[in-house]
Amino acid sequence: MKVRADVAEMLRAGVPHSRIARELGVSQGTVRRTNHALGLPAPLRGGRPSRYPTLVAVFRGNSEETEDGHVRWTGYRDASSNTPLLFYAGEKTPAPKAAFQLHYGREPIGKPLPTCGMTGCIAGAHLADRPMREANARADAAYDAIFGALSTNDEPPQGT
Structure with a gap:
């Protein structure tokens, strides 16, 4: 996609899409596609900048x-x-x-x-x-098969 320099400049400056389209006489679709092509984050509704950068x-x-x-x-x-x-x-x-x-x-x-x-x-x-969770369940079943199921009062086997 060919990127218009004026659209790219305004996008990088954080100008809302609707204002860019209005001032430069381009469609909002063109602004949106340019924003995407530049790898910029999607704008928030209302054009407000995010309180958090990441x-x-x-x-x-x-x-x-x-x-x-x-x-x-x-x-x-x-x-x-x-x-x-x-x-x-x-x-x-x-x-x-x-x-x-x-x-x-x-x-x-x-x-x-x-x-x-x-x-x-x-x-x-x-x-x-x-x-x-499935892997943990399989490991628990294997442990129980080898050592037997523990009741709540039992202690796990200690190493020798």
Whole structure:
């Protein structure tokens, strides 16, 4: 795609798409395609700049670490499902999904759930997606097959 220098300059300066289209006499589609071709983030509705420059900053600005290493969401929650959501680059993402991506560097497969026992914990290291949970279940079954299932009063075997 051939990029118009005047459109690119205004986009890099953070001018809202509608204003660029109006002032330069181009379509908003041209502005949007140029924005995409330059690799710039999608604008927020209303052309407001983000309070946070990165996804990490959004996550950290809307969560808090507890004294025992868990992370609690302090930001926006969906009114109907109570799902913690973060908003970045014009998109909304469930906070556990973002935490998983930031920690593991990949998209979760299925819903990431806490494995630490704290309801609602979103510490990346405390989250597991479906393949991780399935692998843990297989490992637990193998352990039980080798050593026998432990009751809640039993202690795990000690090394000799």
